[in-house]
Amino acid sequence: MGWRKSKQIAAEAARNDVHKEEPGPAVADVQAKPLLVVEGVERTFQAGGQPLHVLKGIDMELKPRRLVMLRGRSGSGKTTLLNMIGGLDQPSKGHIFFNDLPFHAMSDDQRTKVRRKDMGFIFQAFALMPLLSAYENVELSLRMAGVPGAEWKPRVEHCLELVGLAKRMHHRPFELSGGEQQRVAIAKAIAHRPSLLLADEPTAELDSQMAAQIMSVFQTIIRTEQVTICMTTHDPTILEVADHVYEMVDGKFI
Numbered sequence: 001m002g003w004r005k006s007k008q009i010a011a012e013a014a015r016n017d018v019h020k021e022e023p024g025p026a027v028a029d030v031q032a033k034p035l036l037v038v039e040g041v042e043r044t045f046q047a048g049g050q051p052l053h054v055l056k057g058i059d060m061e062l063k064p065r066r067l068v069m070l071r072g073r074s075g076s077g078k079t080t081l082l083n084m085i086g087g088l089d090q091p092s093k094g095h096i097f098f099n100d101l102p103f104h105a106m107s108d109d110q111r112t113k114v115r116r117k118d119m120g121f122i123f124q125a126f127a128l129m130p131l132l133s134a135y136e137n138v139e140l141s142l143r144m145a146g147v148p149g150a151e152w153k154p155r156v157e158h159c160l161e162l163v164g165l166a167k168r169m170h171h172r173p174f175e176l177s178g179g180e181q182q183r184v185a186i187a188k189a190i191a192h193r194p195s196l197l198l199a200d201e202p203t204a205e206l207d208s209q210m211a212a213q214i215m216s217v218f219q220t221i222i223r224t225e226q227v228t229i230c231m232t233t234h235d236p237t238i239l240e241v242a243d244h245v246y247e248m249v250d251g252k253f254i
């Protein structure tokens with residue numbers, strides 16, 4: 001359901017349905033506290049001795065269990081913003097709150113701890129270990145997240161099933177298609193149960209059919225794993241599955 005649509009339904013329910021004791025899911029969803037808040041964020045780099053203003057005052061929020069897309073031309077600042085949301089970089093000005101934690105004021109180490117526990121990342125190039133099977137790749141991320149060994153097997157199998165690769169879990173990346181490799185990367189990114197998944201152009205290397213499969217997997221994991229997804233894209237054909245699209249032009253949303 002689109003963001004606007006769920007908002008409309010929530011407003012209507014609030015107006016008409018005064019007898020209901022419990023709010024319906026749409027109402028609960030709209031009222032949910034944001035997982036992430038970005039306020040007046042600016043980012044300036046020094047390039048060739050000159051300041052380069054890449055982000056020029058960004059405000060946004062990510063509500064739980066939403067699929068949010070950042071769209072914009074190459075160089076408009078999407079990756080810079082995604083890095084900031086993921087705590088990989090800090091704003092020159094403005095505030096970022098993740099789960100109420102002030103990312104803009106925290107040290108690298110503090111942000112790294114939060115990121116390892118509560119965030120997952122997916123990139124354009126699938127970032128898998130080439131000599132490890134799909135299973136071993138996902139298991140590795142649990143090992144690195146410090147998840148107890150007894151939980152690995154059921155969790156790895158569950159995540160690979162969720163992305164539709166139960167039958168291919170012992171294949172290595174070169175034995176899988178690009179779309180399948182990206183699905184392993186998704187299983188790897190969600191294995192430690194993050195609340196936020198950040199994806200930088202996750203469909204850029206894929207044909208339209210594989211891209212549609214990735215978007216369908218994203219919709220599944222939002223529902224079943226209660227994750228929020230924020231992704232960048234150039235691809236106009238996948239925008240329709242987004243709950244909300246932020247359009248970026250030259251470091252600002254329009």
Ligand SMILES: Nc1ncnc2c1ncn2[C@@H]1O[C@H](COP(=O)(O)OP(=O)(O)OP(=O)(O)O)[C@@H](O)[C@H]1O
Binds near residue numbers: 054074075077079081
């Ligand atoms: N560390 C840095 N130092 C200097 N300039 C940078 C740095 N990181 C990004 N930039 C510049 O900021 C601008 C925005 O880059 P960014 O990667 O955020 O754009 P984008 O919208 O993600 O582009 P694409 O779609 O091509 O990935 C570019 O002009 C880039 O060269």
